[in-house]
Amino acid sequence: MSITAPPPVQQAVPLSRRSLAPDLARGLMLLLIAVAHAHMYLSGHPAGFRGYTLDGGLLDRLVAGIQILLVDGRALPMFAGLFGYGLVQLADRQLAAGRTWPQVRKVLRARSLWLLAFGFCHALLLFFGDILGAYGLVGLVLVGFIRRSDRALFWAAGISTVLHVAVLGLFGLLTVTAEKGDTPAAMADPMEAAVMRMIGWSGMTPTYFAVSVVPAFLLGIWAARRRLLEQPAEHRALLRRVGVIGTLIAVVGAVPLTLIDTRLWDATDAIGITAYALHSVTGIAGGLAYAALIGLAVAGRERHARPGAVTRALAACGQWSLTCYLLQSVVFVALFAPYFGGLGTQLGDAAASGVAIVTWLFTVVLAATLSRTGRRGPAETLLRRLTYRRVR
Secondary structure, eight states, X not given: OOOOOOOXXXXXXXXXXXXXXXXXXXXXXXXXXXXXXXXXXXXXXXBOTTSOBSSOOHHHHHHHHHHHHHTTTTHHHHHHHHHHHHHHHHHHHHHHTTOOHHHHHHHHHHHHHHHHHHHHHHHHHTOTTOOHHHHHHHHHHHGGGGGSOHHHHHHHHHHHHHHHHHHHHHHHHHHHHSOOOOOGGGOSSHHHHHHHHHHHHHHHIIIIIHHHHHHHHHHHHHHHHTTTTTSGGGGHHHHHHHHHHHHHHHHHHXXXXXXXXXXXOOOOHHHHHHHHHHHXXXXXXXHHHHHHHHHHHHHHHTTSSSOOHHHHHHHHHHXXXXXXXXXXXXXXXXXXXXXXXXXXXXXXXXXXXXXHHHHHHHHHHHHHHHGGGTOXXXXXXXXXXXXXXXXX
């Protein structure tokens, strides 16, 4: 009796053969994440629903308004959609290599489990608002939806959106009934700051963050089945509709909270909570719209034999997205934390966003320079090795 060994784990796709649109979307998404996170390291100020200071100057209010309108609550679902999209790509490559679905599911769950571990370490050492843990948790629980029908995906996305609104209402209520105080990053003692970060992360990951990413994650699976970002030229009409309608929904839905958090509208607490929930739920449409618009941009450039230098650099940043995301937190802690740079109590929202943009540019240049020889990001390499260690 002969025993047939399972097919070997497929090697990583060479960087030169990766689809441009998903990597480009991840690279640009990291800019949105950087500016959405930098102001969270500030302390010593009263803050609104999205964490922007309420005592800043005109420039701070202008920057906060732009980011609430176009960035906050839009980068997270965009990342979630790309995460679901990427899981389907990984599963398809594994199945094409001859592995069975139980074997592929084991790989995906191992990857999600290690991503959750990455998120734990990220929160412990650097940032309470880590989103890696939420993606890992969602991947562990919902990996089976990769094989479910489109109808099941849409039903689950709708139900999770309703649950998302309920969670938003609860967190909005907590925001208006509790004073902000100092964030964990503002604590002078690094050990105490780490404990507070873990308390925040442990509470928000399975509730606020995980619930927030599920609708976009499921819709990302649906999009990956149709290869919307890998073959954008064949789906221009759909991408155009998603891009235009989704952006319109996101902008209109963000207007009330933008007016409230920039102190242009002195609304009641009930209206503020409603505006907060509306802003976040319409951000799902915004995140998916941004990804669709990037797909359209790639479709318009497909007639060119080779992308330009800027496009290649942004795509390299997307290929190194995990490494670049973690690097952002390293820079922010080094500059803003009181036990390092100490700028968190001295800068406002506008300056924090300026630091975020410079940090993102640094990661783009770093990824573009080091990936020329086919080198992958160290975080990506470590995640892959850990994922396949037991599978082999």
